Amino acid sequence: MTTVEVPHGSRSAVLRVSAVINETADACSLVFDVPEDLRDRFTYQPGQFLTLRIPSELTGSVARCYSLASSPYTDDRPKVTVKRTADGYASNWVCDNVKAGDELEVLPPSGAFTPKDLDEDLLLFAAGSGITPVMSILKSALARGGGKVVLFYANRDAESVIFASELRELGDKHPQRLVVVHWLETLQGLPSVEALAAVSAPYTEYRAFMCGPKAFMDRVHDALAQLGVPRNRTHAEVFNSLSGDPFSADDPVEISEEEAADAATVEVELDGEVHNLRWPRRQTLVDIMLAKGLDVPYSCQEGECGSCACTVLEGKVEMDNSEILDPEDIEAGYILGCQSHPVTDHLKIQF
């Protein structure tokens, strides 16, 4: 049995796994118990993820993000779904080892892959394990919103379709609102840009959310671009493995008097409130917001999870690592707060 004595970091909590569900031959879900005193910290938006600390004899631990597949509106407990990655460490460890009653150390929900308005019509794309955040969005929109929902869902074969029966039940319950298009690669090959565009053509006014391997999302982006869907109406979640340890808080960066004098200024809008901050150039936007006690969304602090994505409205930043952003995202002003340093003397940024 896996137990955790004390959380390793100040931001994390120890949660008990109340159930393990075998979803398919290579995917399992972990359902967590959230005790009363942690309810507020573990409140989540559809599409957000948890970060789990996975023990390792080799390195002590690794941190991995797993999207919540449950809906905050229809499920009592948060659930993540983990699909085995060939030769992967953490995903196989979870599927091989975690049992009901075990404890895991978890960082609170994070991420910006979440619809602002559940009433909007949604065009969802998922491939393989990419269904997890999409499922949370789909269930939440059907339960709380009033719009239509179209899901294009690609898998290797019928046996590897995660949540197949739940999707069937939702389709029966919402025949006027939900359309699910399954795509099986063993029968149809990889979905081409043309096929994705043909499926999407009637829904170009919908807001698009996509999650899956990079090659899949590139094709979805191309299909939507062909149809003229504006980039600011498409949202993508990139799945990758963290290499650092977001569980141990970094020591604050020491700022010299000279650096403080040369600091830029930034007007940051967060949750509709504007904050005026000084921004020493060696610090990141997330660093200065945390130092001011602001509730900035962030998780990995490595530029890999996308939680701290925000938009530059005025001024210029440079980023240490911006690999998860597409050139179009960067063109549209998106930056990662945890990787950004000011270039101009004054900036305006919106979360």
Ligand SMILES: Cc1cc2nc3c(=O)[nH]c(=O)nc-3n(C[C@H](O)[C@H](O)[C@H](O)COP(=O)(O)OP(=O)(O)OC[C@H]3O[C@@H](n4cnc5c(N)ncnc54)[C@H](O)[C@@H]3O)c2cc1C
């Ligand atoms: C925002 C976000 C959401 C995500 N949501 C999901 C989701 O819902 N479902 C899902 O399945 N995936 C999800 N992922 C992907 C997930 O976080 C992992 O990337 C995925 O499970 C693969 O991890 P892995 O460790 O199995 O594989 P890899 O990362 O490929 O494993 C290999 C790595 O582990 C290291 N390693 C090998 N052996 C050991 C060892 N003994 N000890 C320590 N390190 C070792 C290797 O050096 C190598 O770096 C998400 C990712 C992100 C960023």
